[in-house]
Amino acid sequence: MAEVSTQGLSRIPDTGPGPLALYGRFVSQSIRATLQYRLSFVLMALGYFVTSGVEALGVWALFDRFGMLGRWSLAEVALLYGMVNVAFPISEALARGFDIFGQEFVKTGNFDRVLLRPRSTVLQLAGHEFQIHRIGRLLQGLIVLGIAMWLLPVEWTVWRLALMAFTILSGVVFFYALFIFQAALSFWTVESLEIMNTLTYGGVETAQYPLAIYQPGFRRFFTFVVPLGCISYFPAVAILGIEDPLGSTLWMQVAAPLAGYLFFAVSLVAWRFGIRHYTSTGS
Amino acid sequence: MSEPYIVVNDLAKRFQIAERDPGLWGALKGIARRRYRTVEALHGVSFEIGRGDLVGYIGPNGAGKSTTIKILSGILVPSGGTCEVAGLTPWQSRVEHVARIGVVFGQRTQLWWDLPVVESFELLRDIYRVPQAHYVRERDELVELLDLVPLLDVPVRQLSLGQRMRSDLAASLLHDPEILFLDEPTIGLDAVSKLAMRDFIRRRNTERGTTVLLTTHDMDDVEALCSRVMLINHGTLLMDGTVADLRSDRRRVVVDFSEPVALAAHHSALVRSSSGERIVFEVQSRVPEFVAEVTAAYPVQDLMVEHPPIEETVAALYQQVRSVDGTGIRE
Numbered sequence: 001m002a003e004v005s006t007q008g009l010s011r012i013p014d015t016g017p018g019p020l021a022l023y024g025r026f027v028s029q030s031i032r033a034t035l036q037y038r039l040s041f042v043l044m045a046l047g048y049f050v051t052s053g054v055e056a057l058g059v060w061a062l063f064d065r066f067g068m069l070g071r072w073s074l075a076e077v078a079l080l081y082g083m084v085n086v087a088f089p090i091s092e093a094l095a096r097g098f099d100i101f102g103q104e105f106v107k108t109g110n111f112d113r114v115l116l117r118p119r120s121t122v123l124q125l126a127g128h129e130f131q132i133h134r135i136g137r138l139l140q141g142l143i144v145l146g147i148a149m150w151l152l153p154v155e156w157t158v159w160r161l162a163l164m165a166f167t168i169l170s171g172v173v174f175f176y177a178l179f180i181f182q183a184a185l186s187f188w189t190v191e192s193l194e195i196m197n198t199l200t201y202g203g204v205e206t207a208q209y210p211l212a213i214y215q216p217g218f219r220r221f222f223t224f225v226v227p228l229g230c231i232s233y234f235p236a237v238a239i240l241g242i243e244d245p246l247g248s249t250l251w252m253q254v255a256a257p258l259a260g261y262l263f264f265a266v267s268l269v270a271w272r273f274g275i276r277h278y279t280s281t282g283s
Numbered sequence: 284m285s286e287p288y289i290v291v292n293d294l295a296k297r298f299q300i301a302e303r304d305p306g307l308w309g310a311l312k313g314i315a316r317r318r319y320r321t322v323e324a325l326h327g328v329s330f331e332i333g334r335g336d337l338v339g340y341i342g343p344n345g346a347g348k349s350t351t352i353k354i355l356s357g358i359l360v361p362s363g364g365t366c367e368v369a370g371l372t373p374w375q376s377r378v379e380h381v382a383r384i385g386v387v388f389g390q391r392t393q394l395w396w397d398l399p400v401v402e403s404f405e406l407l408r409d410i411y412r413v414p415q416a417h418y419v420r421e422r423d424e425l426v427e428l429l430d431l432v433p434l435l436d437v438p439v440r441q442l443s444l445g446q447r448m449r450s451d452l453a454a455s456l457l458h459d460p461e462i463l464f465l466d467e468p469t470i471g472l473d474a475v476s477k478l479a480m481r482d483f484i485r486r487r488n489t490e491r492g493t494t495v496l497l498t499t500h501d502m503d504d505v506e507a508l509c510s511r512v513m514l515i516n517h518g519t520l521l522m523d524g525t526v527a528d529l530r531s532d533r534r535r536v537v538v539d540f541s542e543p544v545a546l547a548a549h550h551s552a553l554v555r556s557s558s559g560e561r562i563v564f565e566v567q568s569r570v571p572e573f574v575a576e577v578t579a580a581y582p583v584q585d586l587m588v589e590h591p592p593i594e595e596t597v598a599a600l601y602q603q604v605r606s607v608d609g610t611g612i613r614e
Contacts, residue, residue: 016412025409033397113393115358117410118382279360279374281298 019123026127034132041133048136052085056144059208071245072210075151080236081208082145083164087171087231088204089137094172095179097128102186102193111278121275122268125183152240160239163254167235170257174231177260177267178203184267187274199226207232212245219246227259288334288369288494289355289462295363296325296350296518324350325361325518334461335492337484339509339526341499343601347518348498352464355496356386368462382411385455389467392451394439400450401435404457411458418457425453428483445476452483463487465497469504481507502593505529516601531596536564538577539585560584565591 017025034041059081063074092099105111105125114124149156182196203226211219211233222228237244238253248256299319304312325347332338342348353359354366357373357380366373373380387393394403408418426432429449434442442450448468455463465484469477485508487493499505505512506526514522514529522528536552540560552564552573566573570588577583 015414017409022409025406029395029398029402029406109391112353112358112388113391115377116356116381116384116386116393118378118412119410120378279358 019120022119023123023127027130030127030130031132034130044133045136048089048133049140050136052137052140056081056085056140069209070213072213075148076236076240077209078144078148079152079239080210080232082141082148083168083236084171084204084207084232085141086138086145087141087168088175089134089141090172091175091179092137093131093134094126095176096131097125098176098179098183101125101183102190106186106278107190115279122180122271154239154241163235163239167231167239167257170235170260171231173264174227174260175200175203177264178226180264180267180271184270184274187278203228210236227256227263230256230259286334287331288336289330289332289496290367291331291351291355291364292329292366293364294325294328294351294354294361294366295323296347296354296359297362298322298324323518325354327364328515328518328520329364330513330520330523332494332496334494335488336511337488337495337497337509339497339499339505339512340515341502341505341512341597342515346516348515349466350518351515352386352466352496352498356384356464357381382458383460384462384464385458385460386464387448387451387455387466387468389448389465389470392439392447393454394447394450396440397438399436399438400431400442403439403450403454407454407457413458417459421457421459422453425456428486429453430479445472448472448476448480452480456487459491460493462494463496465495465499467499468497469499469501477501477503484508502529502597506593514597514600521600526593529593529596529600530590532568533591534566534570535589535591536566536570536573536577537587537589538562538564538583541582541584544581 059077060074063069063077069077097105101111105114114121117124154160178196178200182193182200185196186193203222206214206222207228211222211229214222219229223230234244234248234253234256237248238250244253298321300322302318302320328347328351340348340351350359354361355368355373357377360374368380369383371380394400395406398406404418404422407413408415408422413421426435429452431450431453434446434450437446439447439450452468463484468484469480472480481504484495484497488495488508495508497504497508509526512522512524512526512529513520535555538561540562543560544562546554546562551569552566555563555565557563564573564577574586574588578586
């Protein structure tokens, strides 16, 4: 093969914004774009607050009718519900690029453009859109969480609060990973995404209730395969300071949220496979 | 040709296309068991492009043009062969590679739909890490040359196609790439926009020495811009030469007679069309002799000799190969 000239070419400047700064740019751009249509933003946020609020009322109505869910009180379930409903809307707001990836990037071929830019694909998709109106659900989650904290006969020590914050953060990471998984899957098929929806939206529903009330097979799935229980149920048990009917120890409960990060790492591997598939098939 | 800058060797690309029978039953069967059909988009394409060259890449729809461009720009991995662009294998060093190239797809925009043009430019500045001083210089020059001043604050979705293409071209050049891939950059443009586009591409090539590979269906683009043309069909290069090579040696002679004539059959020319007193002949060689004969034998009012449109030659080339091999679908 002939000699190829490389002279004068190696100039990817080291200056310019790093990944985080660029991400910040994307996010602020997106927020500004959203706020151009202020009324539409307010209505969407409000709508989201109301629909998810109705859901919370449904849970309350359930308890009002039956008193307890097995051994679980309303306040205990509200803690789970609150933590999940704070974590999920944050992921939803941040992971929009992955959420709509199949429709907006694979089907349209717009992913080519992502590949044509000298930045990580994950960074570009993460920065695709920041859905600030998800704040509606976040607000609802915070209210429920506040009520739970007020109702629970638990002393809110620093470590309890820290564990709660850690759990919520891990939840954000976990749900984000689900969105990345969903996106990775759409490299192969856009049609089967309903399955993933059962995991994301269905996952939120599932995690709102104590894992202990479900069937063993279901419980195992949501502990070891899709570690939903690890970012809600197990740490919640530790926060409540109760004996786990499933028999987990305290250190397991405290360490459980780490599974969210592991799951995130696995989803990035899946993403890589997806890209490899895309670049070899071009569709 | 100057030093080789893009070297493509025996490039092949096969696609597996899932086949599906029509209808609901077909869709269901497709889930259970997929049948695949292999389509060979490229087989054994080799060429070299020198630094600073401006090369046209033509071929009918589905010939393999876009596949080649995608491989060269690092978004598609070939099934075989090698390819080096300025010393890098595109798909192996994606980030490094794409920082040095600019790509324009005529059918798609790379601008942010809801943002004013200038904000898209600023995002690209940050994405490509263009230092502010460079950015300002490049932007100002592009804005001037492509006449973008009135467009800068307009959201992209409100631009006309011509305006959008000019903005897109500018967007792909803000980081001053050394290589520019243009995939049908003039598609759908009006005459004025086309001319402006061509003029700009030519200037960029001569003044900056930007290496350009351009695919198009518009032979006027090729004639106006490219010293070299590669013609591909069914994944194989059919021709790699100059624009002159595409021109046939035939001439077209348009004759206006002063009165209706009965033509003698012995003239060494084909009659391509005749309407009233005007007859268009196609002459293979000896044009002066033919003209002399006609003017001597008939009352001629006016006479024109011209090249047949290059499209016809190219279409004939496309046809030729279709009869040899009837497969190959995908672009």
